[in-house]
Amino acid sequence: MMRFLLLFSRQGKLRLQKWFTPLTDREKKKVIRDVMALVLARPPRSCNFLHWRDIKVVYKRYASLYFCTGLEDQDNELLTLEVLHRYVELLDKYFGNVCELDIIFNFEKAYYILDEFLMGGEVLETSKVAVSVSMENADTLQETMEEYMNRPAF
């Protein structure tokens, strides 16, 4: 299973953090600091895998954002690259040509999409269409309430 998923910019700003194991705030901060430092220090054309403590770290850079996850021993690194790519595709479909700003201003949506794709560190749904449909329906549910309440949710 994946232990965590982090999105951060080249300047080291965190854009999304998903944790699949219980850690204290302090521990989380340490992981973020260490992993970010390791990943940001990598030269441009390196291999996308590195070893940190007992975790395999897989990362991929998309434009200005690093998508970074920590795997356990049995997990398939090459497949995880596909998982990261799939997540980017889902974001792209949802936001239409997604860029970092979309994720900054709509971070909660990024989380919702993630929760339809992964759960407990494992892939939940392998079909792109199914995830998009769920998101659409859930959003509709939300908007219905908004229309009813006649004011923007937040």
Add this chain to the structure above:
Amino acid sequence: MPAPIRLRELIRTIRTARTQAEEREMIQKECAAIRSSFREEDNTYRCRNVAKLLYMHMLGYPAHFGQLECLKLIASQKFTDKRIGYLGAMLLLDERQDVHLLMTNCIKNDLNHSTQYVQGLALCTLGCMGSSEMCRDLAGEVEKLLKTSNSYLRKKAALCAVHVIRKVPELMEMFLPATKNLLSEKNHGVLHTSVVLLTEMCERSPDMLAHFRKLVPQLVRILKNLIMSGYSPEHDVSGISDPFLQVRILRLLRILGKSDDDSSEAMNDILAQVATNTETSKNVGNAILYETVLTIMDIKSESGLRVLAINILGRFLLNNDKNIRYVALTSLLKTVQTDHNAVQRHRSTIVDCLKDLDVSIKRRAMELSFALVNGNNIRGMMKELLYFLDSCDPEFKADCASGVFLAAEKYAPSKRWHIDTIMRVLTTAGSYVRDDSVPNLIQLITNSVEMHAYTVQRLYKALLDDISQQPLVQVASWCIGEYGDLLVSGQCEEEEPIQVTEDEVLDVLEGLLVSNLSAAVTRGYSLTAIMKLSTRFSGVNRIKKVVSIYGSSIDVELQQRAVEYNALFKKYDHMRPALLERMPIMEKSASNGPTEIVQTNGETEPSVVDSKHPPPVSQPANQANDLLDLLGGNDVVPVIQTTVPTKPASAGGELLDLLGDLSLTIPPMTAYNKNGLKIDFTFERANPNPNVAVITIHASNSTEADMTDFVFQAAVPKTFQLQLLSPSSNVVPALNQGTVTQVIRVLNPQKQQLRMRIKLTYTLKGSPVQDLAEVNNFPPQSWQ
């Protein structure tokens, strides 16, 4: 009170902050507003405030005061509220908070909600961060949802069940009935999560594993359909149908097929099919191939399939994509133990990977290279590895150096090569070698008796170049102390001997003492070395001076040593040569562990079974030289002898221990029988080193008078090393009333035929008797 600002508004504002301080101010202001809003229990804007709080939390600011608000949102009827509430719970609440448990009731209600998306939220939250108590409370609900026909809920329930099992393994049984027809689902989401659930159950319980083995045919069928079916737009990734599901099935097959012949056979065909038909131009295909290879290597596959797998890995190694090369090296490392020969075929490619620019690949290649070293390829491999050691990053040097030492120890083709290799490591990566390598190296050097002159010469030259690398300096100063006489005598068989005077040597050693580069330990080594040279060099005054100076050193260790050495010079000068004589051959207690070098404050002690302190005794060095003169020279090595007579009991004790080894089958022999003195040899093999033969001599006297002052000496050819332990006594009683026993240990690494020359001296009826003999009739088992 005006409406709290909108989330996007806040984000925009915060992003305009130019400094950290400005941002902090904005955040504090907003937090204050949010806190007062919370206090007013405003339902309308709670959602908005929590969303803003979550944003600020992501920036790194504390947000714990929003935890209870998240709970209120979860309890709300509005979907929007629930969505943010659950998100907030997952981000802000974890098991450690007490508030966490308060969620349980809400989640329970929501698991039974009429809207599937609400149920989905609840399942997601429980499945991501539910604590053990929550899992125990809600497992029943999850199990119910696992049996629903709604595939959206079923897949979420499956992964939630996985989390429950991870938290509370005892609950696994509860989910067993629900798994009955999970694999007959058409929906890929449900299929995938079901396979994950089955994998988790099989990994945790051997009973479950046995139970689910019957699913192998079904899994094989599903995998086959995925491969053979045409293009499915919904699940397609670069021409491959649902690679995520394929990989998970392969992983489950791996677990089911391990150590089970029938299952392994059932999956042989499909594995071969996947291995040969998968498209390898993109990462996706390679991901599947990778998992296939791992599965083939773990189950009981037929040899053809295994060769196919290793060849796939070999092809991976030549791939342009770094990730694939990395993955190949990692897998080969896993399989190198079991399929050593197959991996050896790819050795040259692996060695090339040492030169790769990528750090991760270099590390894997290094580990794999060490695993591939054996007696046949040691010379070639070591050349590559030493070249790697020269040029690699510092982070690798320590591990590489240790690896080189280990490999050299196991497979060194000759002593000289071994010592050269060690010298190379010490000079290129000397500061990175591990601390325990210094005693190991010293022990190795001591045991290579014929290489002493060569070694000390090379070490001396290395010291002249560079004294900054502490392990090198320590080993070098120890050797100079031991073999300084060989150094100044200018004898060296292997190389051009250098001309060095005693003063030059002392200059170098004193230089180490004063240099800022030397560590405290190193200074200790060099002081002791200087002291030892007092028996090997002719000019003692200089040494006396150095030693007395350091008697007032601030370093306590140095001071103590110097004071004790001073005492040696002043009051115990007669003991000095005996205490500072050459170290005996040291036995290794284990091939990789630290050796039994016992060297305290410069006094030498025999490191084998006998552990008593040597009392003052006459110089054994003379006796050794005696033997040399008598037996004429070059092909015989003077025996290194301990001359401490011990109580017979201890010798008997040794004998007892040795006889305890039941594996001995070597027949005893008579080595000498003349003039009433008979010497028998009995043999044992020393544990754990099979190259050491342990010979016990039994001397008996058939004449009418005792033989007193009995001394037994022995010498062996150059390729052997000999150690003589203390005799049980110096008197051989008359008329075979008793025997004198003494233990000889012979190190015979090259397994050559054992030969020995012995010299016997004793006093019979007042007149001294001396005799020499050659012993050639050793039984073959003693040296084979």
